[in-house]
Amino acid sequence: MRTLGNIIWNIPFLGFVTAALVFLIGLLFVVTIIAAPIGLGLIQYSKFLLLPFSYDMVSKSEIDGDADKNILWQTYGFILKAVYVLFLGIPMVILTLVQIVCCFCSIIGIPVAIVMAKSLGTLLQPVGKVCVDHSVAQALLVEQGRSQLAARNKIERQ
Template sequence: MRALGNILWHFPFLGFLNALFTYVLGLLLTVTVVAAPIGLGLMQLGKFFLAPFGHEMVASKDALPNQEVNPTWKTYSTVIMILWLPLGLILAIATVIQVVALFITIIGIPVAAALAKTVGTMFNPVGKVCVSSEMAAEIRRKAAQTQLAVN
């Protein structure tokens, strides 16, 4: 079913172009060094757009909990994220409009559901990674166990 969804995403709806543009934009932003946190997130989003069925975008701190983050990089990423906010808001709204338009067509409903998963990443791509759906489910399960242990 995932393969059929990915084929549907790429051929009638040209998802590979979306993946290419997002990845190239992320690469260009990363090369500028100034916008590297956004560029890295957009490159992960481009990777997600290659196969949206069977993958999810999660926060890197959840996917890689043992990885130490430099406090300077974290502060810099926060500042860049605040600067990205207006453009991210526009991209998120455009994605929501695209999702609504796809929901109008019957064949576009699965594609709209996959695209709807990216709205949060469009709004804030900093610190997001593309992982398989199984890994995302495991991350959610561990977070739920931690929440239960705290309560």
């Protein structure tokens, strides 16, 4: 079923064109070196856009755990994210929303529109996101649920 969704996404809805455009924007950011974290996130997002029914976007901290970063790196990242959101993130989200509305115009485009709507957060803040196989994302969700359940049980026992 996922293969069929990916075929429908890439053939009639030209998903590969969207993926290529996002990849080129990401590559442009990587070349500037200053905005490389955003560029790498957009390249991961373009990988997701090639096969959106087979991959999921997850936060890097969900995979690696919370790594302590120094305060200068956090400040730089915050400034970089703010500039990206204002000048490129919001326009790209608006264009994607138009694409989602167009996909909802046909019955066959509804699943594609839902997948694109789920990925809007990544488009708005691509830094620290990684494209992983759907099964890996499901395993991360199960692990997260188990840890929350264990924490809840621990609180109830006290």
